[in-house]
Amino acid sequence: MMHQPIEISAALGRGLEVGQRSVDVLEVEWHETAKSRLRRKTVGGQQVLINRADRGTFQDGDVLYLSEEMAILLRIKPCDCIVLRPNSLQEVGTLCFEIGNKHVPIFMTDEQEVCVAYDGYLYQMLQSGNFFPTIEERVLYPYQMVKAYGNIA
Numbered sequence: 401m402m403h404q405p406i407e408i409s410a411a412l413g414r415g416l417e418v419g420q421r422s423v424d425v426l427e428v429e430w431h432e433t434a435k436s437r438l439r440r441k442t443v444g445g446q447q448v449l450i451n452r453a454d455r456g457t458f459q460d461g462d463v464l465y466l467s468e469e470m471a472i473l474l475r476i477k478p479c480d481c482i483v484l485r486p487n488s489l490q491e492v493g494t495l496c497f498e499i500g501n502k503h504v505p506i507f508m509t510d511e512q513e514v515c516v517a518y519d520g521y522l523y524q525m526l527q528s529g530n531f532f533p534t535i536e537e538r539v540l541y542p543y544q545m546v547k548a549y550g551n552i553a
Contacts (some may be wrong), residue, residue, distance in 0.1 A: 406447070406526075407471075408449065408465060409452045409453070410452055411474070414459060414461050414462050416463045418471040421467070421471045422469060422470070424443060424471070424473075425442060425444075425472060425473055426474050427440075427475050427476075427477050428476060428477065429479065430476055430540035433474075433476060433542045434456075434457045434458075436454075436455070437450065448464070448465075459542055460539060461474065471489075476542075478537045478539045479518070480535055480537060481507075481516060481519070481536060481537070481538040481540065482515065482516050482518055482519070482523050482526065482533045482534075483514070483534050484514040484519075484526065484533050485532075486514060486516075490540060492514065495514050496546065498529065499522065502522055504517070505545050506546040507545050509544060513542060515538055
């Protein structure tokens, strides 16, 4: 018997108490957090259909669904990233200019690191520019993405 997918139009929130409910997880890639339409199975095998009208972005840990028996939480999968640790604000500006010219989303961590999803060509370019990049597995959180016109909520 085929079960209907759970339809989700918005996140219910973050940090909600799920109590004794069973918890299932919907895993997505970092670049899928802003998608308005997505069909995917949870880790537990439940079919989920995201269909939302807003242009918001899901965040890691969002509660997507809550019933008497079950809660579905969103988890952003880690990916290979280029990580840079600039020594000055001027170096941050130079890095963001060089990376931004490639039209690659830039993420700034709380530890003042510059992160981008791994790209071999970009990695080689940064190495040749003496920026000393490393490759690390990280989660790219949407709230850390640098916006073109400032990070204003």
